[in-house]
Amino acid sequence: MNTLMKNVEFSKVLNLKELVSYQEGQVISRTLAQTPNANITLFSLDRNEGISKHITAGDAMVQILDGTAEITIDNNTFTVKAGESIIMPSNIPHSLQACERFKMLLTVIKH
Template identity: 85%
Template structure:
């Protein structure tokens, strides 16, 4: 059987924020699914770490699982906290910065 979801237990209750750990001075990622149409990745970012401005060919949904992030989309900057979600539209520059260490689930959907 070829599962589309990987690096995660099946048929088990899990807390997503427990599946990726913080590491000092680093950005850590764990890919859960990667197809031509969908990417699902867990991230943890230590305080003051970030992901520089870039564009993606698909819409990206960020769900903050722990902590607080500053997310810039185009010319607008948003403070996004645990339990909150923001959509970063395709082909618009966006960046993320850790105000404090944070964890997120990133889902990118492409045409």
């Protein structure tokens, strides 16, 4: 069977928060899909961990599954909590910081 999704069970109800665990002092990721035009990845970040400022070739949607993140897009900082989402436009610098530990689903769609 040739599938685009990986690292998850098919035809089963999934709780995304349970598919990635917290590790003290670390950023953990689990890729669910990766093609030339799209990436879907689960992340967990321990408190005070972050992803430094960078740009992506595609629009990136962050969906916070647990906890709270501080997300900076260009020079604007947003506090995003569990159940909330934000879109980071392509080619605009952005970064993420864990105010408290958090889990997110990141979907990047490339142009």
